[in-house]
Amino acid sequence: MNFTTGAPVSELLSLDHIRNQLIRLEDTIIFLLIERAQFAHNEKIYKPGAFRPELEFDGSWLQWFLFEIESFHAKARRYTSPDEHPFTPLNLLPKPIIAPQSYPSLLHRPAATHPSVNVNSRILDFYMNKISPGICAPGDDGNYGSAATRDVEVLQALSRRIHFGMFVSESKFLDAPHDFIPHILSTPPNTQALADLITKPAVEAKLLVRLANKARVYGGEMDADGRVVESSDRKGKIDMEQVVSMYRDYVIPLTKDVEVDYLLHRLDGVSQEQVELWMKGR
Amino acid sequence: MNFTTGAPVSELLSLDHIRNQLIRLEDTIIFLLIERAQFAHNEKIYKPGAFRPELEFDGSWLQWFLFEIESFHAKARRYTSPDEHPFTPLNLLPKPIIAPQSYPSLLHRPAATHPSVNVNSRILDFYMNKISPGICAPGDDGNYGSAATRDVEVLQALSRRIHFGMFVSESKFLDAPHDFIPHILSTPPNTQALADLITKPAVEAKLLVRLANKARVYGGEMDADGRVVESSDRKGKIDMEQVVSMYRDYVIPLTKDVEVDYLLHRLDGVSQEQVELWMKGR
Numbered sequence: 314m315n316f317t318t319g320a321p322v323s324e325l326l327s328l329d330h331i332r333n334q335l336i337r338l339e340d341t342i343i344f345l346l347i348e349r350a351q352f353a354h355n356e357k358i359y360k361p362g363a364f365r366p367e368l369e370f371d372g373s374w375l376q377w378f379l380f381e382i383e384s385f386h387a388k389a390r391r392y393t394s395p396d397e398h399p400f401t402p403l404n405l406l407p408k409p410i411i412a413p414q415s416y417p418s419l420l421h422r423p424a425a426t427h428p429s430v431n432v433n434s435r436i437l438d439f440y441m442n443k444i445s446p447g448i449c450a451p452g453d454d455g456n457y458g459s460a461a462t463r464d465v466e467v468l469q470a471l472s473r474r475i476h477f478g479m480f481v482s483e484s485k486f487l488d489a490p491h492d493f494i495p496h497i498l499s500t501p502p503n504t505q506a507l508a509d510l511i512t513k514p515a516v517e518a519k520l521l522v523r524l525a526n527k528a529r530v531y532g533g534e535m536d537a538d539g540r541v542v543e544s545s546d547r548k549g550k551i552d553m554e555q556v557v558s559m560y561r562d563y564v565i566p567l568t569k570d571v572e573v574d575y576l577l578h579r580l581d582g583v584s585q586e587q588v589e590l591w592m593k594g595r
Numbered sequence: 596m597n598f599t600t601g602a603p604v605s606e607l608l609s610l611d612h613i614r615n616q617l618i619r620l621e622d623t624i625i626f627l628l629i630e631r632a633q634f635a636h637n638e639k640i641y642k643p644g645a646f647r648p649e650l651e652f653d654g655s656w657l658q659w660f661l662f663e664i665e666s667f668h669a670k671a672r673r674y675t676s677p678d679e680h681p682f683t684p685l686n687l688l689p690k691p692i693i694a695p696q697s698y699p700s701l702l703h704r705p706a707a708t709h710p711s712v713n714v715n716s717r718i719l720d721f722y723m724n725k726i727s728p729g730i731c732a733p734g735d736d737g738n739y740g741s742a743a744t745r746d747v748e749v750l751q752a753l754s755r756r757i758h759f760g761m762f763v764s765e766s767k768f769l770d771a772p773h774d775f776i777p778h779i780l781s782t783p784p785n786t787q788a789l790a791d792l793i794t795k796p797a798v799e800a801k802l803l804v805r806l807a808n809k810a811r812v813y814g815g816e817m818d819a820d821g822r823v824v825e826s827s828d829r830k831g832k833i834d835m836e837q838v839v840s841m842y843r844d845y846v847i848p849l850t851k852d853v854e855v856d857y858l859l860h861r862l863d864g865v866s867q868e869q870v871e872l873w874m875k876g877r
Binding site: 336337340341344347348351364367368378381382385386389390391410411412414455457458461462523526527530531535 | 618619622623626629630633646649650660663664667668671672673692693694696737739740743744805808809812813817
């Protein structure tokens, strides 16, 4: 999301605007996966302690990369942006050296009661255990730095994509708060009803088709004249099915979890008066 | 170049292998340019001292990014690989924390007489002054971290592409040393004749066509169903002509400079006996 265009909040939170951002992120994610797939799986980089004693870091090679890159990006104020979430706990990262940008207040985030949803540990988990072994050649080619650099880039893009669910939820909530409020306030909250309200099976089906097409085009080989070679007997740069199943099995469900979790806290700190006003708007 | 596949040197230095690497790098470079073009030019990040006093660094915001990222990558042994050249002077970077990989000795590099060719300052120059303003929207969107992160990635890929010229030269030299030797040994050396020997106008013309096709495909918009929309009335994600002219005006000529410079030093420290043997092989 480009928060700094000076566009009004209503436009930034329009579903059209958010969808365009999510569609654009698909390109980024597919391309980064293709870049990662140039290197072997290199399982060693995911094993805590595998580079001891040379690497004096309490975690895996990849976690060291995340820590170092995120430490630097934190200095450059990356994590002051509402759509960025580090994998390293924020309290371990340095403070920004320049003042944060002023962002419009797009999300409902009462400080004490609602810590920002952060599903990065789950993202790291499915990426390491399913995606990386699925898209890379098995084995160890020694390119630990190249592999981990790409891993960090993929993880950052996936994290941004999945946490964007908060903007989706806020947009849908504001569009019809009276639909959501009863399910948020029931005891216990009706998470299934909330999930149903934000699920659009037709949109998801379309996304998976689009994704397969993008993976085929970006991952296809081009002949010497730059024509895409799509014939099935030539192996592309990435296994298209891996990209589609990653979205279907992990990205979409995790985004939904982020969306529902956001909604469950949407009324924290909201006045009874405001809630009644919303319910009357039905 | 994947130096760690265990392939024999003759295969790594085959022109086919090198060309495949260069063609693959085109995809990376185009995609990274597309990613950069999401953000405004942000000229401020290229101006030394523009972030003083917050940034205590003797250079621009981008140079600070290069220094920080390269310092980290140096620890992860990036610059022990023969196809990697940092923008920050090597003596300012930390030592690798793990042992370098063992690479086959592909290049002729007598330590004292032939420091590795490094044209990174010229790459930084054309990138900042021509490419970044050419592909990005003018103005300042405040996304200094995002912009500089993409700049670093583009610069690293361009540097790798251009310094690959050394492998091209070595391959062509070994294929017919007797063609090169007289021009290297003449006083002064005949750089024009050397340049002519390595220039293949038909290959260059093909490259530019392929590049335009790739930029059109990767930079095109996809409709909701994932079909590439190539009609001329829709603006793509990047100006195709900028990509083509960057290669034509900067990447190809700079690569040629790297190639010729490498050849000029190809006989440094080589015995008279070996030179005569090569000349007899004519």
